[in-house]
Amino acid sequence: MSWFDRPASETQITHSQRLWLYIAAGLVMVFLVAPTVIVIPMSFSDSQYLEFPPRVWSTRWYDHYFASDEWMSATYTSLKVAVLTMLLATPLGVMAAYGLFSSSFRFAQLLFITLITPMMVPVVLIGIGVFYVYVKFGLVNTIPGIVMAHTILAIPLVLIVVSAGLKSYDMNQERVARSLGASRFYAFMAITLPQIRFSVITAALLAFITSFDEVIIAMFVSGGDNATLTRSMFNALRDQIDPTIASISTIMILISTSLLVASMLFGSTTKQ
Amino acid sequence: MKDSSVGAEALPITIRDVTKTYGDVHALDHVSLDIRSGEFMTLLGPSGSGKTTLLMVLAGFTRPDHGSVKFGDREVIRTPPHQRDVGMVFQNYALFPHMNVLANVAFPLKLRKVPKAEAAARAEAALETVQLGGYGQRQVDQLSGGQRQRVALARAIVFEPRILLMDEPLSALDKKLREHMQIELRHLHEKLGMTTVYVTHDQREALTMSDRIAVINHGRLMQLDQPRRLYDRPANRFVADFIGESTFLPVTVEGQAAKVAGKDLLLAEAVDPNRKTELLMRPERVRILNGSVPPDMNVFDATVSEVVFQGESFLIYADLAGGTSIALRASTFSDPAAQVPAAGDTVSLGLHRDDTVLISAEEG
Amino acid sequence: MAVTEIAGLPPEQTAEKPNAEGLRRDATAERMTMLGLCSPAIFLVMIIMIIPVGWLFWLSFLGDDGSFTLEHYERMVNRKSYARIFWTTFEVSILTTLICIVIGYPLAYFLSQLPARAATICLIAVLLPFWTSLLVRTYAWLVLLQRKGLLNDWAIDAGLWDTPVKLVHNMNGTLIGMVHIMLPYLVLPLYGAMKAIDKDYLKAASNLGAGPVRAFWTVFFPLSLPGLFAGGLIVFVLCLGFFVTPAVLGGGKVIMVSMKITDTIEIFFNWGAASALGVVLLVLTMGTLYLSSRLLRLDRVLGGGR
Secondary structure (H helix, E strand, O other), X not given: OOHHHOEOOXXXXXXXXXXXXXXXXXXXXXXXXHHHHHHHHHOOEOOOOOOOOOOOEOOHHHHHHXXXXXXXXXXXXXXXXXXXHHHHHHHHHXXXXXXXXXXXXXXXXXXXXXXXXXXXXXXXXXXXXXHHHHHHHOOOOOHHHHHHHHHHHHHHHHHHHXXXXXXXXXXXXXXXXXXXXXXXXXXXHHHXXXXXXXXXXXXXXXXXXXXXXXXXXXXXXXXXXHOXXXXXXXXXXXXXXXXXXXXXXXXXXXXXXXXXXXXXXXXXXXXO | OOOOOOOOOOOOXXXXXXXXXXXXXXXXXXXXXXXXXXXXXXXXXXXXXOHHHHHHHHHOOOOXXXXXXXXXXXXXXXXXXXXXXXXXXXXXXXXXXOOEHHHHHHHHHHHOOOOHHHHHHHHHHHXXXXXXXXXXXXXXXXXXXXXXXXXXXXXXXXXXXXXXXXXOOOOOOOHHHHHHHXXXXXXXXXXXXXXXXXXXXXXXXXXXXXXXXXXXXXXXXXXXXXXXXXXXXXXEHHHXXXXXXXXXXXXXXXXXXXXXXXXXXXXXXXOOOOOOEEEEEOHHHEEEEOXXXXXXXXXXXXXXXXXXXXXXXXXXXXXXXXXXEEEEEEEOOOOOOOOOOOOOOEEEEEEEHHHOEEEEOOOO | OHHHHOOOOOOOOOOXXXXXXXXHHHHHHHHHHHHHHHHHHHHHHHHHHXXXXXXXXXXXXXXOOOOEOOHHHHHHHHOHHHHHHHHHHHHHHHHHHHHHHHHHHHHHHHHHHOOHHHHHHHHHHHHHHHHOOHHHHHHHHHHHHOOOOHHHHHHHHOOOOOOOOOOOOOHHXXXXXXXXXXXXXXXXXHHHHHHOOOHXXXXXXXXXXXXXXXXXXXXXXHHHHHHHHHHHHHHHHHHHXXXXXXXXXXXXXXXXXXXXXXXXXXXXXXXXXHHXXXXXXXXXXXXXXXXXXXXXXXXXHHOOOO
């Protein structure tokens, strides 16, 4: 019996009867992945115009990127902002998730919804609101200003991921630790946190990438010496197709892929 | 027998007027209970009865609306859990998966700043007490259910608390192991002598292990007694129904006499004329009489309607003259004298005076 | 109370509600501690989002001279150009959502039917774009779709069309890019919902005589609908406020509300008008979410505090 005639599910449908599904799903997966992946070889082209496959391979656009003070400074700003956002959003989100999870008060649900609204409100609106307020307080184009704005975008993700982690965690472990003599804080640090650590790490990675990839708020409140990488890229995109962007994109793909792999590795460890 | 090396002096627990409401529901309704020093007390009740809530109040994880809980002379109702000094074992063991067995057991000692070497020695001793000597370096996920249960127990007793709380610790084990662990826990309690409060919904487990049992339903105490008394003299219909098998017969009370189907009953205890009562019949206490009637025996005539073989006994359903159906058990000895009736047979059933118990007909 | 009559029980307590006051205080203290843990996050969301947005709301009712006016809202009703922008926004959002559903459902179904290991590998195809910068992905499409881009080259080589077709800087490009960005948001919740469907239902259906196709449509599909609605809703709402992809791939021909807001600020510096547009966009978004949450229990999809 060939693979085609073997049952594909418990209801005795065969693989050949499902071939159309495999083809359709395969095409959609190609659609999802191919455009991003194809940028990588194109970035190694020597040509002014992006080609695939490149006729002459070179690292010309990478050299250009690394030699440019402007790009380097933007990259440094982005990394700094993303790290600070991660360091701010993760503890705040974990604290809120724990507080809401352990609370029985009635408006806990309301607070939860308040904390995830930044995910639902159109970012443009947050962007101009933040811009308007920052102008008044001199926070435009400052690192603290961008970090705070990015933090509220990251908090919902941290909150959701860590809440899910707490839900699948057995709170009796923390209780038992407390009955054995640990204060609530100690029990959280010694027992609960190590066990939800994968949720917390995933949340932190998400917070990092949220900030690192953010465009719209950065467009309004980052600029001058503190322009982020995405802001500079966006401006460059509107003007012309600069091949340097392809090399930057490749680097960003590399970063996000490693973060994804990291989060999946942590995820698979959690399941054990 | 108390082992002098382990376990400090046990403490009595005094519970007064503890009430906990969730909205309109009384999880605990003015519960008062005295648990004696060194006693094995079981809180028994169906799920949602409030037994676990009461245990959580003792441990400090549930804050009641009002009430008082004293360990010895110390009022602890407002004491946070970590200052109560009680050992606790949860239903799912709640072992810390990121620590090995020894670290789990030594955890309470570490919190009490016991020097490392001493802590390790005491943890090892506690493991030996639960017959897991040498398992210290194992990881939690390498243990079987029964072993995890023992580790959880070792962790709860290693710091020699004077009170031990257990929340259905055996319910996740299979039947054989559970029965084995019941006996083992019982022995351990005898050895360590700490006041133990044990929550279960399994009446047989409660009867097997306890010094006394507190039956709880709808957040209220239904009865508090030794296992034997609880079984033989249930205070009300709920307790009679929840513990053991039972059928109830309507009784008419006239002065000091109680009648079933017009016949006077010989009673174990005097009738309370102010209560609506019923006759409790335990299937295993009803006998089939073959001709002669022994003294002190109430006799009922009945027709057998169904006989069910259940291995260790036959369960027989019989209809009394009034139309009420009762159940009784007959042993499965291969003894020709103990003849088992067949459906349709007419039989005389006997219930000894001491087993003839009238109970309150109210639920509780 | 019946309890007192039972032998072995201690006498009823005489004091009225012992420790009630102290216990209430403890409960309040604990609640405050837990609230305290949430407060830094709440505080930040307040000052960075809620107050500024409230401020914009206020601005939207102020004229140039600082007096109360409805002119910003009247302009939206009276001018044709605004109607077109709102219409474009809706058109793009609805089309994107529909295309996502059509191509996302088979993918999610496929993933849900795979054995665990294969599913994890295939899920990377969905997660990778999810983690990749939206700007990078938009850029990739710009490169692929341009006049002398890869897609046109291949299509001409393959003989699909003779001269380069305009695939970008118009609605086509915008939709392709948007679908690509949004697809993971649809597939992930849908896949979750499909995984949660008990396989025994399908066995029961086939046992009762339904063929595979019929079992799918009568049992599996209805059970997957909540996930489909949730995913579709997320996509639709995100599309309403979308900016980057239409701005880059639309080439100025596809103008959505969010882009109009940015232009109003950056070019005209008209805070009142931009705020009014923002308020309308917010009301549309929140209105959609609110109405759907009444139908769908969105909080369950997103995972609530408890």
